Amino acid sequence: MKLEHAGRRYNRWQPFFTLTRKEILRFLRVSTQTLLAPIVSASLYLFVFGATLGERISVLEGFSYAQFVIPGLILMGVINNAFANTSSSLFMSRYLGNIVDLLVTPITPPQFIFAYTLAAMIRGLGVGLAVWTISLFFARLPWADPLAALAMAALASFLFAQFGLLAAIFANSFDALSMFTNFLILPLIYLGGVFYPLSILPDFWAGISRLNPLFYLIDGFRHAVLGVGDLPLHTAFTVVGVQTLLLFAVTAFLIGRGYRLRN
Template sequence: MTPLHRDDQGYCSWLPFVSLLKKEIHRFCRVYTQTLITPVIIASLYLFVFGATLGNRISVIDGFSYAQFVIPGLILMGVINNTFANSSSSLFMSRHLGHIVDLLVMPLSSLQIVAVYTLAAMVRGLVVGSVVCVISTFFAKLPWAHPFHALAMIVLCSFLFAQLGIIAGLFSDSFDGLAMYINFLLLPLIFLGGVFYPISILPPFWRQVSHINPLFYILDGFRHSLLGVGDLPLMGSFLFTTLLSLILFVASVMLIQRSSRFRT
């Protein structure tokens, strides 16, 4: 069946999917100052602080300035925050305002529903990440050692955190509950995953603790792709990120399909 397959009555079976996807993208585009411009400004401030003030004064990896080291983490941070925020807030608001009823009567499978929220979140996250990447060129030049690997890793990362956002939006019962996922899960993962420092400079005990953080593998793989230097083998980071993404995707589909929370 092709995406534009029509039945005998001329009905396009993928029309609800495309319509919902357009709606989700239009939702965050309407408030672009909050969803797109604000994250870019925040990332630009990080780039100014760590690029213009500290970038050429310190170095944590031989052969690279601190600005070159930190820019991959800032790009990834913009992607993660916005991808997670889009899928979690969209699903939560649909449940909170009762719009979920409209979604339930649409001829969409659980897989299609997850795909819609995932794709819309990825669009927002990757747009922000791309703009941050362009702005970063004013502060430091990255070697782009493995450009295709870097692109694949950032797409995988946005896909992964879109699934986390769906799960958070499904289980959050209030705005405070949704904020809890951000403040006590997302931010610790980001700041303790090696965005602003290399794991290799930590004492042995804390280095081992950092290996428990899944974001460490994602960030190290992305930084390795850009700089050509990392704490872990590049293929190992890719395999870990791919496996975790698939697990969370299956979990999201099953939760949408079986959870009574999705229907309340």
């Protein structure tokens, strides 16, 4: 719908497209840090687990260790970069005070959220695609259900884009913001089954691992890629879908009220 505004036709979606473009250009301008650095880090993981251990050990019958670990590394790149994009961008806007300029524009809270989220998803999925491309030098994946794998990766990027917005809202300093990554996201990723399946754990630790919300993302994505997993694929999608809706609802509630954005 277009309205007459200041003598010209006004597109109410223009603020959304403008903010989305701004966020995409922001991470592209520093692509060495936002794209190249995580790709290099993932390449080191791939070299260690692909070239050195890939064919020597196996934790899943019928697959090399490289094939087992690559889906987790792909999703790790998606998660880390989707979170980093929204958290760093929104926090810097709050820290520098230019968030006020954005709040006085005719942008609605849903447009605000989805503009940041879409840019984060593009960055996260782009890094995931690059990691998969590099992984082709170490192992080939069967991609049992590519549409389900894409859907799970998209959910992961959307979920952690919301988490990044929440982290940016609640963080009071750069150190506080980095704590979300170092003391929450990375431990949950490493303990979520990236490097091992739950089936090899004792029952007690396997039960504890099921409380890890990232386990369902990682196992669901690996199940879609390899065709086998610790959980049925529909269970992983159900749990991840509920997590995503809850986190989005909290984010929409806080941003809709401008919580800590005007301070």
